[in-house]
Amino acid sequence: MNFDRVSEKLNILADAAKYDVSCSSSGGNRKNNNKGLGDSKASGICHTYTEDGRCVSLLKILLTNHCIYDCAFCVSRKSNDVQRAAFTVEEVVDLTINFYRRNYIEGLFLSSGIFKNADFTMERLVRIAKKLRLEHRFNGYIHLKSIPGASEELLTEAGLYADRLSINLEMPTEEGLKLVAPEKSHADVQKPLGFVNNKIIQLKNEKKLIKSVPKFAPAGQSTQMVIGATPENDFQIMSIANQYYNDYNLKRVYYSGFIPINHNDSLLPSIGSQPPLLRENRLYQTDWLMRFYQFDVHEILNETNPHLDTDIDPKLSYALRNLHHFPVDINTADYHMILRIPGVGVRSVKKIMAARKFGKIRTYQLKSFGIAYNRARYFMRCEDDQYQRLELLPTQIKSKILSNSQSKYLKNDPNQLVLFG
Structure with a gap:
């Protein structure tokens, strides 16, 4: 292994991954019962968060920042002038094992730009998880990003080796998505979310009848929305989140304040150098009320009161x-x-x-x-x-x-x- 080149890739692809906030490791329950490496039980996951809520307890990287799409809000967009890199399957596996042995991490969060096509990218993500589980007997937490458009066969295999699957909704509404990423659609996200949810339900039902049923994405699935890049109000955002919680039994919806990548892009708002963290914080508080305090979204927001108060929670x-x-x-x-x-x-x-x-x-x-x-x-x-x-x-x-x-x-x-x- 060329350590200098791998280190250079790590700097590039870890930096590119920081914009994806949906990396909480809660909910894993994979026990180490075969004398392998690591354990993803709740007590074995070390949670460390930055001040803006981003989890740093996992090795959080992209497989590659090459991408066939040109989403205006994304740092890895194909027209963006950034240094490109890509890991091999073996490099990601070796990094994960070595970092774990040094007690730097408790698991892996792996996402990727899309190169060639969805299946080509997803197949490599699955190979990494499979190699960690079967060859290295790694029992630590693994979170994989599902690639929109990937086959159901690959999604099934991903769920057998990953603790959590997630897929980014990107913008809260279809209209907003078309403004900044006209090549994408919410239907491409809803299909894998629905498939994974149905698979989880199916295996849970089978477990009532069959003693030995494989675990499938035991920590569930999540999604992420970029906030502030398109004109949706808080009521629209939380209504969409509520719909996805109900329709797909999501564990979490994450809200990522828009960070300008290209200040000269007329499609995107100019908000200075910092994302709107206060608005992001209020959305998370609203999400908490909906999930744990029995609030309906319409009690907090509605068409006549579509914006959250910035002064009070x-x-x-x-x-x-x-x-x-x-x-x-x-x-x-x-x-x-x-x-x-x-x-x-x-x-x-x-x-x-x-x-x-x-x-x-x-x-x-x-x-x-x-x-x-x-x-x-x-x-x-x-x-x-x-x-x-x-x-x-x-x-x-x-x-x-x-x-x-x-x-x-x-x-x-x-x-x-x-x-x-």
Whole structure:
């Protein structure tokens, strides 16, 4: 192996892979029971995230940055003047094993530009995963990017060796996609998503009848949308995400703030050198509310309120727009309503529900449950605190909460950006 050349390729292809944010390693459950190398159980995956949410615990690379497509938003577009490189199958396998042995990584995230055609590229991705599993008995986490247009045979084989499969939706809407990538369509993404989802369901059903059924993408599948390159509003984005969660049982939808590649491209907006991280953050908070807090997307956003508030988080924004639902009595309300109180998380609600069995809950108990009391107090009542704070106007409540948040976060650093309302 030419180590200098491999190192040069690694620099190029790791840098090109940083724009793909959908690399969380959660959900893997592949156990090491054959004295092989590595283990992808949840406790064996080390999660390290950069400040913008990108996971760096995996060896995250492209197989190649050569591509037959010319998507305006993509750094690997065929018309972009960048240094090109491509790994061989053996080079990726050797890098993964060597990095793992040195404890640099806990798994592999492998994507690729498309060279020649979809099957040609996908076949090489599958060969890498297969070689790691069968020849090196590698049991660490493997996340493969499915290539739009790849055959069902290759997708089936990929699911047998990878823990998670994902495929990028690119832009939230078909109209937006056609603006910046006219050669692509959402149908090319929906077909493999549907096939993989049906395969997962089929094998789960077979497992009820047959003892030995192969694992197929045990950590599920995910997708990614680029945000800010095309004119979709937040309501459109989250409605599309909700549809894909429901239709394809996705584990995650990732939202990647658009990073300008070519500032002279008239098709793309000019947003300076930094992606809109605050908007990206609000979208992730909304996604969290939909997946874990029983919110419907239409409760947070709708056609008359299509944009997320940049000053406050979406849960607080919902509460201020729906004060007729509050205050919520902690001692009598159901689980669903207590979840809607700003500053009260899922774990805290479970503690509240358990504690109610032994008597009325008071303020000191709520504080010990870990809730953000200075925010929640405006939207709830407990046994020793019946003050009707909702006599205040929404603007007054918002001002008080923001003032308290700013004093908390800016106490030691007056220049710190407060991302959570």
